[in-house]
Amino acid sequence: MLAPEELATIEAFMAETENIDEYKRALAVLTLEDGSPLSRTGLSVKHVQRIRRSFRSIGTEAFKDKRHNNAPVLLSKSQRDEVNIMLTTTTPNDHGYSNSPFWSTRILATVLKRRYGVLSASRIRSYLLFRTSKLSFHLLGKQDEKADPQAVAQWKDNRQERLNEEFSDSDTVILCEDEMVLTQAATTQKVWTPRGTFPAVIETNRTRKNRNISGFLNLKTG
Structure with a gap:
């Protein structure tokens, strides 16, 4: 992993370079550090790993275009x-x-x-x-239009004491449940938003065909 000062050096280089290929190489190294897919950069993992090793050795010269075949700069x-x-x-x-x-x-x-x-x-x-x-491409959170966060929080508070008691009772089985939905309709999966933010999309379409699949886990036995 690159140190914070090395990441800052790369970001400063990206802000100054006018060469799209040099920018793309620097971006690929940051993308690799983030653990994000490299498919959007057009470079392979091994290629980017070589660039990163070179950067640690010679600095931002590792991003420079050795062939001087510069792509045109569309924006100043x-x-x-x-x-x-x-x-x-x-x-x-x-x-x-x-x-x-x-x-x-x-x-x-x-x-x-x-x-x-x-x-x-x-x-x-x-x-x-x-x-x-500093926008990243990631999954959206989802929230049902009828969701009531305050009611959920109150429900948890009211049942926490009882839940603690039931955990100590050997005759009580406690299950947690999760589900998935198979659907025919296209939904918004990923969008460009500022890093660290996870805006929720309100789900309102209840007419599409779907199939619910549920699973349960015994919290005491695993």
């Missing part, structure tokens, strides 16, 4: 700074996309085309912009 440094502010302070709702609270590569590409007149067919460029803005 100042424009990328503007995009960074846009991604961290606004949502697609602020740019004419109703009922779209989360950024996607498609929406970002359209906004960039409208604002700066540039359009890239590569999703990697969008991933780089999201990463620079």
